[in-house]
Every structure is written in structure tokens, then in C-alpha cells.
Amino acid sequence: MVSANRFSERSLIIGRFQPFHNGHMDVIRKCASESENLTIGIGSAQYSHECDNPFTAGERYLMIDETMKDEGITNYCIIPIEDLNRYSLWVAQVRSLSPPFSKVYSNNPLTRRLFSEAGYEVRNSPLYNRDLYSGTAVRKEMLKGDGWRSLVPGKAAEVIDCIDGVQRLREISGGE
Ligand code: ATP
Ligand code: MG
16 A cells, blocks of 8 residues: 555646647646646547647647657656546546646636545646736637747647648638
């Protein structure tokens, strides 16, 4: 039997990462530096090719993984997590997919409530220039032109270029 303390320095953070942007990177850098190991959960993993969710879980995985490697951060793992649409079971689903963890970083009130009810330590994750860095803002810039490039890590931009991601978003948005 492994003691629960064994995992006291392991943490979890969850986002949709549509796409992975500089705000995500800033908070993940901080959380990873405070943790022995950080699980990065890719939420709503089943969605792709939608205006609000243009990228697949695998594409988002690559954006995060290539950026972390580029930054020299190694104490992380990435897991895709599909929506269960049954909140009372969601923590159990996350726990079944992730390596053990005891701390959760989130600002989302529902996520915070669900994990604290399940006995996890929940911490606020600091926001970095939220007016500029949000997935919604990046997707809007992608529809307009090239302004999105300064909002995402260089390696994430490389992945987006490689999969022709901006053109995909423009086509599925139908000019909206
Ligand atoms: P969207 O606009 O598509 O909802 P988002 O920017 O809110 O995108 P999500 O993919 O929904 O990002 O992920 C949410 C997670 O990312 C939360 O933990 C949130 O605190 C964190 N996050 C989002 N933007 C920032 C930011 N600018 N600085 C730090 N953390 C951020
Ligand atoms: Mg969001």
C-alpha cells in the first residue's frame, strides 16, 4: 500500500487549450515549478472541427508537448479527458485517467467545488494578461489575419501551421 503522502506534490490543471496560448503557458510554468509533477488535462477532448473547439485532442497534445520540451520542462504528463456530462462522476473519471495527484489548480467554480468535495486541495491558478490571452481572443484573431501568432508559443504556432489549422477554422466558421 502506497501512502497518500507519496503524491502530495503532484498536481493537476485542466483546460480545453483551443488553442494552447501564452496565458496557458505562463500558468503551467508556475504550476510545474511548484509541483513534483503536473498532469495537464486536455478537457472536452472529444470535440474538434467546431468554431469553439477547432483542434483535436491529439493536435492540442502536440501544441503543449512541443512547447514544454522547447521550454526544457520535463515534470509533466498530458492526458486527454472527454466530457462525461455527469458532474457527480467527473472527478472519478479524471482520477481514473491521471497519475495520482493531490492538488488541483483551477479558477472555474464548478471544477473547484467538485474537486474540493472529493477531498483535493484546490488552488487558484494565476491569470496572465487575460484581456490579451484567451482562447476566444486567439480564435477571433485567427479569423482576421496573422495577429494570433504573437498570442501563442512559437512551437504551438508551428503545429497549427503544420495542420493548416487557421484555414480549417476559417472554413468551418463559414466567414462568421
Ligand atoms: P476559451 O476562451 O476558449 O474558453 P481559455 O483561454 O479560457 O479559452 P481554456 O482552454 O478554457 O482557456 O482553459 C482554461 C484554463 O486556462 C483555466 O485554468 C484558466 O485559468 C487558464 N487560463 C486561460 N487563460 C489564461 C491566462 N491568460 N493566464 C493564465 N491562465 C489562463
Ligand atoms: Mg475558458
